[in-house]
Amino acid sequence: MKKYIYLLLSAVALIMTACGEETIGQTPLENIAPGQVYDVNVENVPGGANITYKLPKDADLLYVKAEYQLKDGGEWLNTRASLYTDTLKLEGFGDTEEHRVRLISVDRSQNESEPVLVTINPKTPPVFAIFETLELKEDFGGIRYTWENETMANICLHILKKNKAGEYTAMDDLYTKRKQGEGQYLGLPALESDFAVYITDRWDNASDTLKATLTPIFEMQIPYSDIKPYNMLGDTPSEYSWLVDYLFDDKYAPGSGAGYHTETFSGPWPHRITFKVMTGKVKCSRIKIWHRDQYYYRHGNVKKFELLGANDPDPNGGEEGWTSIGIFDSYKPSGLPGTSTTNEDMEYIEQGENFSIPADVESYQYYRMKFLESWSGSKFVHLMEIQLFGCPENYVPEYPDEEEEEFKP
Template identity: 35%
Template structure:
């Protein structure tokens, strides 16, 4: 019993000591009041929206790191680089103005040299401003679309908005992206003149001006899927594993509720009757299979041609009864290797990939989906989970 009590007292004492130690204010492990020497021979390299500084380090054992300070938009930014590196990069500049930069040397006790090396430098034009110059805002079916080019693949937020019926700017749609090029659209709007605006923000909250234009959306509506029918022609690819063509418009993207083939010929195609005469298509969306990590991988469709007809040849041949409409090429926003997905990739898989038809496409009733390439490059089989089409019937 005495031994047991002795062990308990030791545990209590150790716990008390640990608690006391943890309550002490933590500071530098090393106590050193030596002021570290400054860097020298600073060289400036101008970068897009950034400045790279290269310098000679002092022969000073007290130096722990070099700290750069710079004020942008009234906010002080700090960048640190260890004593093992002879350079640092300051990012997030909003323009090409001249900025004062202070370079401080700091020791292991956080003692800062009070006399920094001071210089002025100008960054090159920041990427978000370059992307702004590529914006093209235009009317579209059911709303408006803005296209952009982002050659440096900068992390950006591109916001397309509009003035609502109360005269206020609506938040609209925002695309968070670093893809090379793309578009943002607002849909489901009335065909009345509307003021649209678009601006770009980068990850340092730098923002462009707003590009504003008054546009009148073109009429469209989502086609009624209850009218869709499989139009099976002799050369069409048969279904496999119980995944049939009508499952492409059953409203579900769940695994097993799509279309799947398992053949040997290539390319392969299927035919769909949209159920109404003379439909002028504006856009369509399709959903990939996502389970088992198949998004942007395996036999998901990467590239397919869309053809239209008002009266297909019943023998299934590719004759002049078919008119080429467009080619849809799936693009993975992140560009990551197969099997790796970013949040933007996953969001696109959930939303479905959207493709527009050229304005000059003729009105049709029958569609042919001709699959040219899958994400894995495999031939002989492919799958899709769901399809949606938009457009308008012509008189």
């Protein structure tokens, strides 16, 4: 009996040893190298190249790879394309110099062909082209920066500010691929300061740094306690106990309470609400709205609205006495259709949406919002909160001697 047990254990040990020595992965079937790609063409593009070719006739061809370095002496990278395509897309180059690329066919036995050598000359990398369009200027309560990204490359804009020690320190990073871009950094005192912006991509290519000495234009948030609904004939009734009052209650975080909701069957556009600054006229610099969080870019969330101001409005609710301040469109950075969104879309909308007002607008005590369109095209509209920014008439701001701690309203 012991003899049989010993033989059984020995057999198990041999099996386990054999299993432990097995090669992980596919066992090569043969060692014949596949043919090379041919009729190769190069299309140089910003920061890279698109290489097209014809495939060899090998029945067991698996893929084609390109081996290259982003810079001389750098790490060798490779990009693969399956046998179902005839194009390799190379990107990440940080210059416009010549680069040698090796094109290699690989079969199912992992045999590799002799390389086909091609030369590419990438066009100006996106970070440098975008930098040439970059502008930095003062804004109400902060700074504004704009850029053009024709290739819609994934980039990061780094915003810096010089501190008291004379060193530039990071304030914010904005990751984006917007074609026509605009960013803001708000909540800054109206003090002359040195700011800077530069651009990077995921391959660590970096642009030069744009620097500017700017003085943010004074603005303040008009206190919620100073703003009251001013219901007029022709204003759109609310529904579901979501009242205009809740637009000025400082409750806009997800799940924090109710906002404003028009009647579901409100009739044709536009819908409108009116509110009053109880302390007097305000020269408005921007308005910020917080959308209903369960329905970003859809349902009854506001897509387009008009803001109007008045100091002597028609008591019967008519249009007489009202001046259009501007028509504003809610923005989806990705531009994707329907309810499709990206992380950038969500990050943008979750922070509340700012709408800047031209600097030459007059001061008003009464404000009216006309809702012109919802994201879904439905005939109703809803939103969570409104914040009004600007400067009360005859208000003299106090400018601190030293920099105050910054915040983002």
